[in-house]
Amino acid sequence: MKASFANKVVLVTGASRGIGRAVALAFAREGAQLVLAARSVEVLAQVEKEVRDLGSEVLSVPTDVTSHGAVTALVDAAMNRFGRIDVLVNNAGIGKVGGIESAAFEDDVHQTLRASLFGMINVTQRVLPILRQQRSGTIVNMSSVMGRKAFSRFGSYAIVMHAVSAFSDSLRQEAADSDIQVSVIHPALTATDLLREAEEAEMPPPFRHMTPLSSEDVARAVTKAVRCGKRRVVLPRTANMLLLGEALSPRIGDFIATALTQRPIAGLLGMSRGKTYHETILSNPSR
Numbered sequence: 001m002k003a004s005f006a007n008k009v010v011l012v013t014g015a016s017r018g019i020g021r022a023v024a025l026a027f028a029r030e031g032a033q034l035v036l037a038a039r040s041v042e043v044l045a046q047v048e049k050e051v052r053d054l055g056s057e058v059l060s061v062p063t064d065v066t067s068h069g070a071v072t073a074l075v076d077a078a079m080n081r082f083g084r085i086d087v088l089v090n091n092a093g094i095g096k097v098g099g100i101e102s103a104a105f106e107d108d109v110h111q112t113l114r115a116s117l118f119g120m121i122n123v124t125q126r127v128l129p130i131l132r133q134q135r136s137g138t139i140v141n142m143s144s145v146m147g148r149k150a151f152s153r154f155g156s157y158a159i160v161m162h163a164v165s166a167f168s169d170s171l172r173q174e175a176a177d178s179d180i181q182v183s184v185i186h187p188a189l190t191a192t193d194l195l196r197e198a199e200e201a202e203m204p205p206p207f208r209h210m211t212p213l214s215s216e217d218v219a220r221a222v223t224k225a226v227r228c229g230k231r232r233v234v235l236p237r238t239a240n241m242l243l244l245g246e247a248l249s250p251r252i253g254d255f256i257a258t259a260l261t262q263r264p265i266a267g268l269l270g271m272s273r274g275k276t277y278h279e280t281i282l283s284n285p286s287r
């Protein structure tokens with residue numbers, strides 16, 4: 001077993017399922033001690049057991065990241081148990097699908113901001129002083145490809161993911177004087193429960209045939225980002241072509257986004273290689 005994170009204390013939010021669960025298990029396989037946070041008590045306890053079965057010390061603390069009191073209790077519990085925090089993975093979040101003209105749009109933005117951005121700010125503000133005192137540590141923030149290029153019908157999510165990217169950029173520069181590393185991860189569509197409630201027809205056209213990443217793909221990118229001190233990771237790498245096009249001109253970005261609606265072009269970029277998001281999700285139990 002690789003033990004790159006032996007005795008390192010890793011706090012993962014949104015650890016009850018999906019990417020957060022995979023991240024927790026990936027760090028556990030590399031020898032880390034884990035602190036797990038999410039709201040669902042029973043599911044979190046199952047992940048705690050999975051981590052313990054891998055031989056790692058683990059503490060799970062049911063937490064709503066939007067609550068200042070709950071986050072203070074989480075960080076206090078982590079410090080009482082382990083005495084330090086080496087890595088914080090700010091992963092908890094939600095996502096909604098719907099056009100800007102839909103009646104729910106404004107509410108979707110508020111809800112997503114609250115969980116995915118203000119939750120992240122809340123946890124970061126409580127952990128950062130500890131990392132500063134240690135003069136070491138890493139904060140990983142989960143954004144999305146949509147934190148750099150929005151798609152139609154994902155406006156509320158993309159607004160918040162752009163905000164997460166900007167928050168990470170400011171944080172990285174503010175924390176640099178304390179040797180604190182900040183990484184931001186931008187995964188493309190991933191096979192988790194995030195969009196399970198959305199009908200396939202509601203998704204923007206390219207997403208209807210895209211093959212999702214697995215949570216394990218994203219977890220590997222997270223552990224590598226921490227190990228190698230990467231500031232920003234986009235996955236799959238081919239998504240960088242879209243982001244480069246967008247950086248040059250929104251016309252080019254939109255052209256590539258539209259081209260991705262053609263399955264062969266998405267296939268050429270490695271984004272349509274097999275089962276779609278809905279085919280993958282429907283063949284997997286909720287997790």
Ligand SMILES: NC(=O)c1ccc[n+]([C@@H]2O[C@H](COP(=O)([O-])OP(=O)(O)OC[C@H]3O[C@@H](n4cnc5c(N)ncnc54)[C@H](OP(=O)(O)O)[C@@H]3O)[C@@H](O)[C@H]2O)c1
Nearest residue numbers: 014016018019038039040064065092093144189190192194
């Ligand atoms: N799936 C994708 O396509 C994709 C792509 C790029 C980026 N991401 C990002 O990856 C992150 C994880 O998403 P996922 O895809 O793994 O979705 P998921 O399977 O729905 O998991 C979301 C996690 O966040 C937790 N969570 C949500 N609200 C919370 C709150 N207020 N307090 C504490 N925990 C909360 C959930 O646990 P409880 O419900 O138990 O609280 C769950 O553990 C999100 O930030 C998402 O934006 C996802």
